[in-house]
Structure formats: structure tokens, C-alpha cells
Amino acid sequence: xxxxxxxxxxxxxxxxxxxxxxxxxxxxxxxxxxxxxxxxxxxxxxxxxxxxxxxxxxxxxxxxxxxxxxxxxxxxxxxxxxxxxxxxxxxxxxxxxxxxxxxxxxxxxxxxxxxxxxxxxxxxxxxxxxxxxxxxxxxxxxxxxxxxxxxxxxxxxxxxxxxxxxxxxxxxxxxxxxxxxxxxxxxxxxxxxxxxxxxxxxxxxxxxxxxxxxxxxxx
Amino acid sequence: xxxxxxxxxxxxxxxxxxxxxxxxxxxxxxxxxxxxxxxxxxxxxxxxxxxxxxxxxxxxxxxxxxxxxxxxxxxxxxxxxxxxxxxxxxxxxxxxxxxxxxxxxxxxxxxxxxxxxxxxxxxxxxxxxxxxxxxxxxxxxxxxxxxxxxxxxxxxxxxxxxxxxxxxxxxxxxxxxxxxxxxxxxxxxxxxxxxxxxxxxxxxxxxxxxxxxxxxxxxxxxxxxxxxxxxxxxxxxxxxxxxxxxxxxxxxxxx
Numbered sequence: 367x368x369x370x371x372x373x374x375x376x377x378x379x380x381x382x383x384x385x386x387x388x389x390x391x392x393x394x395x396x397x398x399x400x401x402x403x404x405x406x407x408x409x410x411x412x413x414x415x416x417x418x419x420x421x422x423x424x425x426x427x428x429x430x431x432x433x434x435x436x437x438x439x440x441x442x443x444x445x446x447x448x449x450x451x452x453x454x455x456x457x458x459x460x461x462x463x464x465x466x467x468x469x470x471x472x473x474x475x476x477x478x479x480x481x482x483x484x485x486x487x488x489x490x491x492x493x494x495x496x497x498x499x500x501x502x503x504x505x506x507x508x509x510x511x512x513x514x515x516x517x518x519x520x521x522x523x524x525x526x527x528x529x530x531x532x533x534x535x536x537x538x539x540x541x542x543x544x545x546x547x548x549x550x551x552x553x554x555x556x557x558x559x560x561x562x563x564x565x566x567x568x569x570x571x572x573x574x575x576x577x578x579x580x581x582x583x584x585x
Numbered sequence: 586x587x588x589x590x591x592x593x594x595x596x597x598x599x600x601x602x603x604x605x606x607x608x609x610x611x612x613x614x615x616x617x618x619x620x621x622x623x624x625x626x627x628x629x630x631x632x633x634x635x636x637x638x639x640x641x642x643x644x645x646x647x648x649x650x651x652x653x654x655x656x657x658x659x660x661x662x663x664x665x666x667x668x669x670x671x672x673x674x675x676x677x678x679x680x681x682x683x684x685x686x687x688x689x690x691x692x693x694x695x696x697x698x699x700x701x702x703x704x705x706x707x708x709x710x711x712x713x714x715x716x717x718x719x720x721x722x723x724x725x726x727x728x729x730x731x732x733x734x735x736x737x738x739x740x741x742x743x744x745x746x747x748x749x750x751x752x753x754x755x756x757x758x759x760x761x762x763x764x765x766x767x768x769x770x771x772x773x774x775x776x777x778x779x780x781x782x783x784x785x786x787x788x789x790x791x792x793x794x795x796x797x798x799x800x801x802x803x804x805x806x807x808x809x810x811x812x813x814x815x816x817x818x819x820x821x822x823x824x825x826x827x828x829x830x831x832x833x834x835x836x837x838x839x840x
Contacts, residue, residue, distance in 0.1 A: 373677075455673040462633050462745075463687055464662030 367474065374478035378440050382485055385439060386432055390423075390489035393431075394496030395504075397422050402506035415507045416497065416515020421524075423493035428486050429528045430576045433535040436482075437568035441543035444475060445564040448547030449557040457548070472544040482536035483529050490528070527583045534579065535572050542568045586611055587632065587743065587775055592641035594624075594631055601627045602638070603799040612773040614766050614789045616780050619796035620821060628796065629747055629779045633667065634658065645743065663691045666736030666774075668746040672728040674720035680731050681707070681716035687739040706734040710764060726757035730764070737768055744769065746778040750785060758782060762789050783822060786810065787831075795821070811835045 401418040448471055451457050460467040494516060501507040507515075546564035550556055587609040594602040601624045609615040617625050630636040632643060634650055643650045645661060653661060674683050681703050688699045707713060710730040720728055729749060736744055746765060750758035766789045769776040780786065786793060790807040795818050803818045810822060811832055823829045 450676070454671055454676075455669045456675055458635060459667065459669060459673040459675075461635055462662060462665060462667040463690060464659040464665075465690060 370474035391496035394493030395500030398497035412511040413515035416512035419497035444543035445547040476540040613791040666741035
């Protein structure tokens, strides 16, 4: 089981670092540029660019929208890999051997994805860093204003809120795609359909839970 | 021995198995044959405990499967080896890892003991140099042999094979058939084979159970199947002109 968990950490968590880092860095940059371009009133202080970027990244982009992207990457991988095992009778082989296949296949993925907040933390950091790069090197703000902005009215609970959401989404990312893979019927075509359905439902559940958690934790 | 009594299995309103009673003997290759849709695969999956059934009982050496506790079922399953139609090798593991898998799950052997056992069974199925290949790098015949190696690595008492020759050329089919028969004889296991392949029936059918529309229509052996006057069996087994000729010659020779 330990080997399986380590393999799933490699496949699902470490394997996602690259795409999350890339997207976070550039989206952070875009948020900064768009915020700067929309502040045309000279009375609005420039440090608000850093402030808005920080809030957008920490509260929504990193935990929620990265999770939806991960529903496509990690979720489809889980559904298709388990679904292929179903189609090729590998799950039946486990059952015949007396192995609890559901536990054998899903539990390591669930445990591995409990490290998913680590990916989101890196996403948050790189998003804000991308904002600095785009804002300062693009001439939209100064480094001092940006640093001042990301320190303004900082509420530590917002980070906790983001990580609470991330833990919940990690569970969703592990279980819903596993469900669609494990209980699929048919052949190769159905594996593709199951992956698509799993992505849709994982995204829907993440969006609904995001609303409910925000209502519960922030209002 | 595996004893089956009055086995009934339905999916919704459709009854697939309609009261099958038979037994599968130790040290013999027992074949289940029948047309597509006759209930062979469902019967095999009931024997394996993959499907629950509504009525009847299956006993493994006197132990009634449905009355066993979960722990007893797990222990029994550790004594079962299965060769799936598509081999069902784990894609993410090498051939050696696939074969070692049951040992890792069910024994407390040291790594060197497991490696020795894997080397032994891979040699037994003539795959000495394939340890580090991935299943996708192996041919269909090799995959079947790996599946057989995985099925026997834990010294099973019962070996089940679901159409072990499907997708294989005639020469490789004979190799696989002979291998299964040798292993059955050597380890005195109960082997149950689900097959469409009439060559297998003639070569290794020490006991043959013929299913038709969910009923056990006939049972016998590769010798008695030549003499049977059951038209359902003869229509199925001797459907090709070649087999009709073979049967005629066999009967003429033995008259």
C-alpha cells in the first residue's frame, strides 16, 4: 500500500506541479495587468493592484479554479486508468485474488491527494510572483507598491479558508473520478465517455461546494 | 473437488443459469463449453464468487462458498488462480512484478524467496528472459503464459481459465492447452476452463460440461463426446465439416 501511495503522489501531486506552476504564474500576471488597466482613477492608490491580485489568487484562483483544471488533468487520469482496469478485467483479477479492489485502487489516491494543498500553496506563491513580474516589468506598478498591496489588510484566516476548501476539493478530486472509473461498463469508448462525465461532475461539485463553503466560512 | 448443486442466476427477469448441477474433479482439466449466450461466463463468474446467485450452492472441497465468512472467503480466494480471457495483466507492472503480485499480497516470504518462486514459475511457462518486459511489450501468447504463471505462483488448489486460447494462433493454442494440462496433472489442482475452442475440447477435455440456454445439456469427456447421440452437442462440437470427418473416422476406427 505504501508503494501505491508513493506512486500516486508522484502521478497525481508531483506530476501536477508543472502545469499548476505554469498556469498560476501567468494568470497571476494577467490579473495584475487587468487590475492595473482598470484603475484609471488617479485617486485610487497603486498598491490596490497587489492587494487585488493577492485576494483573487488566494481566495479563488488557486483553490477553486486550479481544482477545476485539476479535475481535467488528475480526474480524467484517475477515471481513465481505473476504467481501463475495469475494461481489461484487471479489477476482476484483483477481486478473484481476494483483494478489496475498491480499497486497493481508491484509498491510495485519496491519501496521495491529501498533499494537494501543497500544490495549491505553490500555485498561490507563483501567482503572486507572476503578478510582481507582470506588474513591475510591465511598468504597471512599482515593486514597493505591489509589496505594500499584498501586505495590506491581510487576514490570515483567508489562507486557512483557502486550504480548507483545497482539502475538500482534494477529496472530491479523488473520489468522483474514481467512482466513474470503477463503476463504468463497456469498452474503450465508454472509458472516454466516463472521463468526460467525471470531469463535468467533479467541476459541478467543486463549484457547488465552493459556494457552500464560502457561505459557511466567510459570511 | 468443486461441487455445484442446482445453481440459478438471473439478471432482472432474465434467468441465465437454470439449475446447473455438476462437479469439477481434482487433477483433471474440466471444460465448460457451449454457444455464445449459453451462460458459460456467468457460470464461471459464479464459481469465482464474482456474481452472487439466487439459488443453489457451490462447494469447494466441501466448503460452501456462500456460507463462508469474509475472512474465510479471502483465504479461499488465495487458493484460486485465474487466467482471464484478455490475460488481465496489470499494465503498470513488469512481467516479474505481475507474477510476484499474489505472493506480495498473500504470503510473508522474503524478497529473495519471492524472486526464486517467480523465476521458477516463469521458467515453468518458458519465459525465462521476460522478467523486465512490460505486458504491452509481450505477444498474446506470452501474455497468456504470464497470466498462467501469475495464476499458479501461489500454488493454487483451483485454477480457472476463461477462454485461454482466444486470439491465439493454433500452434500457440496447443502450447497453452498442453501447459494447462501439465500443470493440472503436476500439481493435482482442480482446473476449470471456459472454452469455445474445439481443439481444446478434443485435446484436454478430461471432463466436459456442455451448457445450452442456461441448462446443463450434457456432460462427459473427450472420449465420450465422439460417441454421444445428443444432437445439441453434436451440432455444436461437429459444426465444421472437418470435425464431422474426424468424428466419422473415429467412430469407424473404433467399430
